[in-house]
Amino acid sequence: MRGRMARWMSTTAMSIVALACASACGVPDSFRTISDRGASIRNLFDILLIISALVFLLVAVLLVYMLIRFRERPGAAEPSQTEGSRTLEIAWTVAPVLLLTGVFVITARTLIHVHAAPAGDPVRIEVVGHQWWWEFRYPDLGIVTANELHVPVGESLHFDITGADVIHSFWVPRFGWKMDAIPGKTNEMVLTVDRAGTYDGACTEYCGAEHAWMRIRVVAEPRDVFDVWVRGQQQPAGPAQGAAADGQRVFLGNTCQNCHAIRGTPANGAVGPDLTHFGSRATIGAGVVPNTPDNLRDWIRHAGAVKPGVLMPPFNLSDSDLQALVTYLESLR
16 A cells, blocks of 8 residues: 555656646647637636636535534434435536536637637638648648748638548647648638747647657748748749759659659659758658758658658669759758
């Protein structure tokens, strides 16, 4: 018994320390929302948590009072037996009805706000979940990118979310809520990001071997900075020169172009991520490793060793061709 208690206390202490560390280290969570509608969901959670805590406290206090007040005492006579109390029965029926009615009303108001149509002319973004990466399309801006989502601060965003193969779930904790990405179905998410910064996200619906490495990187930025990014992304890949030109030749001469697109070249594959501006992205493989020449070299040589289960095959390129291809892809900014 003493050993079990010690283990329980140890586990509890470690959990508290882990939570404290997570908070101190800035681990993303849904309680520090950066969106208007996420804040509504958080406020609803806070209200329900307070109500639940008060109900628990009331029951606990009454239970302790009953245990102490009506405990058995040596030599005491049997207490009087009371059968039924209309007043008490009405009270414990009416009180929960009123409480749950109030909960229903505030929940309905939150749902109406969360699912309300966007105000004005929102930035439309199509989110497509793949095994195991995210595709982001800006249909009104003519932009297609992968894994890194750029959004303007203070403006309405309208996400159309779907899946390309199996069910995924689009979750950026700081948005305050998530949405499933289901093949053949489009789910909508509307929100306004009110704080600039870089925020992490992930897939939260188990979708296969590399579910854990299907990360999202959200870059929220002022409108003028976002517009600069948009203008850059709208441009096709510039003409390759020097070693990069050799790398483009390697890219177009292998099966790379069958899966990937690079606008401004004959490559127009749609199986893997669009690589038109690959060099400007922070990570490779949906967050599995930072985007550096060394990591890219390992990825091209044998992506399955970096991210087991990934669909990209290994390439047996010579050292010179591999280096040229890395130089070319990193130049795509």
